Amino acid sequence: MRYVASREEMQNIDAYSINNVGIPGIVLMEKAALALEEVFLERIPTDSRVLIVTEKGNNGGDGLALGRLLLEEGYTVDFYEIGVIPHDSDSHQIQKHILEQMEADFLMKFPDEEYDVIVDAIFGVGLKREVAGRHREVIERLNQMEALKVAVDVPSGVDASAGQILGIAFEADITVTFGLPKVGLLLYPGADVSGEVIVKEIGFPNKAVEEIAPQMVSFTTDDLELLPERKAWTNKGSYGKVLMIAGSKNMAGAALLSGTAAYKSGSGLVRIFSCEENRVILQEKLPEAILTTYDSEEKAWELLPESLSWASVIGIGPGIGQSAFARKLVKQVLTLGKAPLVIDADGLNNLAALLQEDTELRQLFHEYEGGMILTPHLKEMSRLTGEEIAEIRSNLPKAAASTADKGHVIVLKDARTLCPMEAYLHTLI
Incomplete structure (x- = not known):
């Protein structure tokens, strides 16, 4: 079994690692960038042209740090910062300053050029509102481009806690996620736009994970040995x-x-x-x-x-x-x-x-x-609870857990099967 984290749980693990254990956020960001770089070096030729699209938060900082490492390896890298969010995170500011000293190419407008790889470092795990305005326009254009698409942590537009699409989502071929798998990467429709999900360790201490104790675990084939x-x-x-x-x-x-x-x-x-x-x-x-x-x-x-x-x-x-x-x-x-x-x-x-x-x-x-x-499958669950299928589907973990609270074990069947038991919500994938 392995832990699977919601948005809030992953944010709490991150905060505990920084505030309680004392790991600087910039250290975690560097390790995230190194993990991303490792995927690039394993899969993507160094003569590739890469576009990294960012915002001003820590997910954007991960993208900037990745770009710096890729430049050192010989990749051609352009950066496009949407810039709608008014304030940079501290770690994002540090990464941007380093790139400015390296005279990296920051594009002033959305590019018309062709790229081999597009990196989505816009929102990541933290998004919980509908994607609108300039962000929506950019994601629409990115999805139309013919290139290998890589998402940083979570494709922008995916609800990391429930797998719902918040208006629109970046359609990734590869998602490199950090520390733990995210609920939204396993549940549909989020799983449908996440492509191949690669989980990379970036230094979250076991103490942080144990302290937060995510409430979902996923069974793997290794668990058959427990029988x-x-x-x-x-x-x-x-x-x-x-x-x-x-x-x-x-x-x-x-x-x-x-x-x-x-x-x-x-x-x-x-x-x-x-x-x-x-x-x-x-x-x-x-x-x-x-x-x-x-x-x-x-x-x-x-x-x-x-x-x-x-x-x-x-x-x-x-x-x-x-x-x-x-x-x-x-x-x-x-x-x-x-x-x-x-x-x-x-x-x-x-x-x-x-x-x-x-x-x-x-x-x-x-x-x-x-x-x-x-x-139950979703229609049978609807008959049992009186809730509309759309309401159940909007948050499968919540629907399964709330029904199980009424006394019996629920095995909620969809493309992923959810089973809340005691303190944990199990998912079969």
Whole structure:
């Protein structure tokens, strides 16, 4: 796992490093420039023409420092400072003064020349307002230029905390980000304009990161090593009994896919509770599964209690439909079930309807003893919460965390999957 920082968390890590640990900001800026230079030297020929576009903040200072290093390596570098922000940061002033002493080329107007590389050092991680006016005009023109585009820390126009585009964003081919990945570089649409994201260490001390403790972590393939190895002296009964309540008439595929997924995720025994019409295809395609099928509602209610008591984990929803029978099925599972419960797909749609109209169901939902995991995509999340999809999408971490605060685990599915648990918000990428 690795920390993933929001805008505020990264700013706090930066401030703690400077104010509490005592690392001068100009030192961090130099290390950021060295990290950027390393990427250039690895990937971009030294005879390239480079345009570095800046503002007067620290992100602009990173760009100026990079340009100085590139000049020393033999690159042709032009600087264009938008200059709408009225005051320079102290570190930016230092970097600009050095370049002026080196007689670097600062352009007075937006260039008409062609460049091999464009560097965006306008806003970085700190932006939280819509991009407008001259800034918008410049970013529009940069996006139209044919060149390799490199963003410093975060593409200008991307909300570093939520991944939203604040009016317009620089469309990077490469983003070199410092210290930690940023939330906005992982979540869409921000991820779509970030290109290849390269994380570079620039000297933020571990103490600063631990003190701020970012609230999101990202799983990587290395985390698979945390899964326990299976011991030789075991059998299928040692690895759990999953009851999968799935499928309905003409929806055998949902039952088949969910049952197969249960086995592939490591379940020892899988029992599929479905309608009689699905028996043959399930026996043919998944012969290892135990089948409990019903040919009438009365038979379903007769078979369900024993099936629930058999299970050590229950899953309900894929392909069950949204009929009155399906709603009752969801309610009966909440009433009779004791094992950990995963609700997905039509299970969520039926649950959303029941929560609106059934007071008893609301109590069962909140008091379910076995623990519950809800796995909505954005439309299902909208049905569960009553919020518009656009509102949920505008800040996925906030939506996931606020819903999880109400008692159960939420796995919010989009291009990135978010799962708030205890103190952390996990993202699967």
